[in-house]
Amino acid sequence: MDDKTVYSLFSTGHEYFDKGQFDKALDNIERSLEISEEIGEKPLIARNCNRIGAVHSDKGNYNKAEQYIKKSLRVHKELGERVHASLTTAHLYLCYKYLSKEYDKSELNNFIKNFNIDDIPDRDNFILYELLGNKSCLKAAYNQIQEKADAMEDELKEKFLDYPTPKKIIEEYNKVMH
Numbered sequence: 001m002d003d004k005t006v007y008s009l010f011s012t013g014h015e016y017f018d019k020g021q022f023d024k025a026l027d028n029i030e031r032s033l034e035i036s037e038e039i040g041e042k043p044l045i046a047r048n049c050n051r052i053g054a055v056h057s058d059k060g061n062y063n064k065a066e067q068y069i070k071k072s073l074r075v076h077k078e079l080g081e082r083v084h085a086s087l088t089t090a091h092l093y094l095c096y097k098y099l100s101k102e103y104d105k106s107e108l109n110n111f112i113k114n115f116n117i118d119d120i121p122d123r124d125n126f127i128l129y130e131l132l133g134n135k136s137c138l139k140a141a142y143n144q145i146q147e148k149a150d151a152m153e154d155e156l157k158e159k160f161l162d163y164p165t166p167k168k169i170i171e172e173y174n175k176v177m178h
Contacts, residue, residue: 006035010048020164022055029055046075050088054123057095058164066095086111087124094127108132118144123165126172135176142173 013028033048035041053069056062069092076085090111093103108131117125117140125141128134145166149157160166 003039003041006032006039006041006044009035010044010051014051017051017055017058018163018165020058022059025055026052042075042079043081046072046079046081046084046088048072049075050084050091053091053095057091057098060098062095062098066092066099069095083115086115087120090124090127090131093131097131103131105132109134112137122148122169126165126169129172138169138173138176141169142177145169 009028009032013025013032016022016025016028029048029051033045033052036044036048049068049072053065053067053072056065056068069088073085073088073092076088086108090108093108095101096103108128112128112132112134117128117137120128120137120140122141122144125137125144129137129141145161149161149166152160161170
């Protein structure tokens, strides 16, 4: 297997994830993880584990999500990827929240203080909002979704806004900010 195949599987799985097609997402991302472990592609191992954890989290399988996200976090830390490690920590803490486990909100608040939230991806901003109740994270996520949608043709825009994450962000924004 070459690098293109493993990244193609990851990208395809990510697309399925975005659309809420979780079984297809898992099929592709788990195959990508298997290959990335065989070839020792650590950055992709971390990304695959994070995304598999996100799929399980969105499916409500928080214990399984926690396992994959912890592995992702270990690899990001090994690689010295501070920003990825911080965002992965937020994903882990979301699992903890739903599993009624303790987590350190101050660590996430410090991350937000030291990082431009407009540079944090919309899904991650929404997770930070869910964990901290920080409305500026929700607003940033909403604005990012709107900016993406505004760049699309009407038919594609309609499909995109109906994907699980954009839909959740918009619904929460309308509930909280209006």
